[in-house]
Amino acid sequence: DQQVKQNSPSLSVQEGRISILNCDYTNSMFDYFLWYKKYPAEGPTFLISISSIKDKNEDGRFTVFLNKSAKHLSLHIVPSQPGDSAVYFCAASGLGANSKLTFGKGITLSVRP
Amino acid sequence: DAGVTQSPTHLIKTRGQHVTLRCSPISGHKSVSWYQQVLGQGPQFIFQYYEKEERGRGNFPDRFSARQFPNYSSELNVNALLLGDSALYLCASSRETGIWGYTFGSGTRLTVV
Numbered sequence: 001d002q003q004v005k006q007n008s009p010s011l012s013v014q015e016g017r018i019s020i021l022n023c024d025y026t027n028s029m030f031d032y033f034l035w036y037k038k039y040p041a042e043g044p045t046f047l048i049s050i051s052s053i054k055d056k057n058e059d060g061r062f063t064v065f066l067n068k069s070a071k072h073l074s075l076h077i078v079p080s081q082p083g084d085s086a087v088y089f090c091a092a093s094g095l096g097a098n099s100k101l102t103f104g105k106g107i108t109l110s111v112r113p
Numbered sequence: 114d115a116g117v118t119q120s121p122t123h124l125i126k127t128r129g130q131h132v133t134l135r136c137s138p139i140s141g142h143k144s145v146s147w148y149q150q151v152l153g154q155g156p157q158f159i160f161q162y163y164e165k166e167e168r169g170r171g172n173f174p175d176r177f178s179a180r181q182f183p184n185y186s187s188e189l190n191v192n193a194l195l196l197g198d199s200a201l202y203l204c205a206s207s208r209e210t211g212i213w214g215y216t217f218g219s220g221t222r223l224t225v226v
Contacts, residue, residue: 004155036217043117043203043217044156089155100146100169101205101215103155 003027004092006104014112019077021107023090026071030092033066034101035075038087047088048075080111115139117206117218125224126194134189134221138206144168145187146215147179148203156203162187163209191223199225 005024013019025033031052036044050057050064050073057064063076077084090104118137126132138145144163148156161169162181176192185206191198201222205215 006155041219043205043219045217046215091155100158100161100171101148101156102158103148105153105155 001026002104003030004090004102004104006090006107008107009105010108010110012110012112013080015082016079019075019080019084019109019111021075021077021088021090021109023073023075023104024071025073025092027092027102028071029094030102031095032093033064033073034091034093035062035064036089036091036103037084038089038106044089077109080109082111082113085109085111117204117216119202119204119218119221121221122219123222123224125226128194128196128225130194130225131190131192132194132223134191134202134204134223136187136189136204136206136218138185138187138204139216142206142208142216143185144207144209145181145185146205146207147187147189148205148217149173150201150203150220151197152200159189194225196225199223 034049035047037047038044048059048062050066066073087106089106091101120135146161147159150156158171160179165181179189181187201220203220204218207215
């Protein structure tokens with residue numbers, strides 16, 4: 001039973017355009033949502049996060065939006081760059097004893113020059 | 114500062130054998146977590162340790178065990194290997210438990226033949 005779902009396995013965008021990566025979750029007990037980026041032969045690298053009490057968090061070219069009523073979050077990358085090409089994982093976590101990360105399957109983003 | 118170090122980077126084992134994977138956390142990090150990433154899936158939580166005590170366990174069989182040492186390094190042991198144990202095993206460290214600021218290592222690629 002997947003609690004974090006990334007239903008699109010891949011996304012291809014033109015350099016300079018916006019990339020929108022989507023994620024849905026089913027567990028309403030999640031308190032934090034995170035996006036990780038992963039290159040081949042490397043571990044996941046933290047990108048950006050959002051608390052369940054917020055609906056938007058921005059860090060440079062990366063913005064994460066959270067819609068709690070829809071149990072949906074999205075990562076926007078503007079403008080997209082070829083170096084952004086990687087696998088992006090959406091993850092969710094609770095607090096305290098429930099701080100383990102629950103990951104989605106990941107989305108492969110390809111940014112075309 | 115060194116990041117999270119995992120060893121070995123790759124190994125091949127035969128079904129039924131035992132394997133030990135090692136992880137050295139970032140200096141000052143007291144919590145270590147282990148994740149299994151099967152091809153095409155997101156990382157799945159196996160264990161979390163803090164101050165040498167198990168703080169969380171995922172839905173894995175008893176063939177999987179782990180421990181944390183006084184220097185906060187950790188070992189993941191898997192007995193009676195199955196073909197399905199073939200995966201990338203990721204270690205993540207954080208300063209405290211309950212805080213989701215995890216830093217991942219590059220992982221150990223285990224192939225069971």
